[in-house]
Amino acid sequence: xxxxxxxxxxxxxxxxxxxxxxxxxxxxxxxxxxxxxxxxxxxxxxxxxxxxxxxxxxxxxxxxxxxxxxxxxxxxxxxxxxxxxxxxxxxx
Amino acid sequence: xxxxxxxxxxxxxxxxxxxxxxxxxxxxxxxxxxxxxxxxxxxxxxxxxxxxxxxxxxxxxxxxxxxxxxxxxxxxxxxxxxxxxxxxxxxxxxxxxxxxxxxxxxxxxxxxxxxxxxxxxxxxxxxxxxxxxxxxxxxxxxxxxxxxxxxxxxxxxxxxxxxxxxxxxxxxxxxxxxxxxxxxxxxxxxxxxxxxxxxxxxxxxxxxxxxxxxxxxxxxxxxxxxxxxxxxxxxxxxxxxxxxxxxxxxxxxxxxxxxxxxxxxxxxxxxxxxxxx
Numbered sequence: 001x002x003x004x005x006x007x008x009x010x011x012x013x014x015x016x017x018x019x020x021x022x023x024x025x026x027x028x029x030x031x032x033x034x035x036x037x038x039x040x041x042x043x044x045x046x047x048x049x050x051x052x053x054x055x056x057x058x059x060x061x062x063x064x065x066x067x068x069x070x071x072x073x074x075x076x077x078x079x080x081x082x083x084x085x086x087x088x089x090x091x092x
Numbered sequence: 093x094x095x096x097x098x099x100x101x102x103x104x105x106x107x108x109x110x111x112x113x114x115x116x117x118x119x120x121x122x123x124x125x126x127x128x129x130x131x132x133x134x135x136x137x138x139x140x141x142x143x144x145x146x147x148x149x150x151x152x153x154x155x156x157x158x159x160x161x162x163x164x165x166x167x168x169x170x171x172x173x174x175x176x177x178x179x180x181x182x183x184x185x186x187x188x189x190x191x192x193x194x195x196x197x198x199x200x201x202x203x204x205x206x207x208x209x210x211x212x213x214x215x216x217x218x219x220x221x222x223x224x225x226x227x228x229x230x231x232x233x234x235x236x237x238x239x240x241x242x243x244x245x246x247x248x249x250x251x252x253x254x255x256x257x258x259x260x261x262x263x264x265x266x267x268x269x270x271x272x273x274x275x276x277x278x279x280x281x282x283x284x285x286x287x288x289x290x291x292x293x294x295x296x297x298x299x300x301x302x303x304x305x306x307x308x309x310x311x312x313x314x315x316x317x318x319x320x321x322x323x324x325x326x327x328x329x330x331x332x333x334x335x336x337x338x339x340x341x342x343x344x345x346x347x348x349x350x351x352x353x354x355x356x357x358x359x360x361x362x363x364x365x366x367x368x369x
Contacts, residue, residue, distance in 0.1 A: 067322055071323065071326040072326075079264075082270070
């Protein structure tokens, strides 16, 4: 699969360039970096929904904690997003 | 249609060009955010009626939200001392972020790394200085070597604790706020650019999609309002949590509880002892 990607970059007409590799790298950075936080946020919200269904009296406190968990996990995904721009720029 | 990412991050100076205090559009917006924050509180505190009405009620509710739900809930009864700093932090971040959805301005000032980095640095110094003032220099020893752990674990635990407390905390605090605002701003920019291109610039077969992107952009503005409030709340709450952890320390918290709880439990102990006989 990696060989196919490399030949695809070479067929662009200029061979394997820094800009082409940087673009692939930037895509990989965010694409792979969004898997973990996606699963994590799904777990957080799923548990929160289950908790609010089992015990509706604590829904307010559960909701507040859910938002806190969401923001902490989202930070990791967004660090990946910003890093992909850095990698894209560093490739020239 | 070129999207040069660097154009999101660099601006030309307006005044005082060439010096370190050069004022460009971004700095002007920071002034506006600070001015809005000050006006909000000054108007609320101006009449000081005992039974608040109108705008004073709103400002009091807003300040009490930070004081009760963030300072006292997270830090404890000692949190009242830090409620002013936390309220200033919360409202400054909120008003700076709010500029992203104000129609003419549409630029979140916190998407320039300088502002979140400075706020995170101030918080970093606040919680370290609070820790040192409460526990002396053994504050650092307590963080690096938490008590109640077998000795061989320290080789693994100490680097992790030092790295996590002194390096990761301010970094993630700043980057969380910065990256959220940049991502939201880029999303809004892309959707509004597509709308302008499809509906105004290149009227053609893709124009119906311009309406779709317009709807999505409007929905994103509402979503950004949620993200703005959430990010201000998270930054303030994490600051309060770090300050509370610096006040409490690691093992000393239980010793303090013992010393303040002694007089109460002694009499209760005597009462239960005599009742059990």
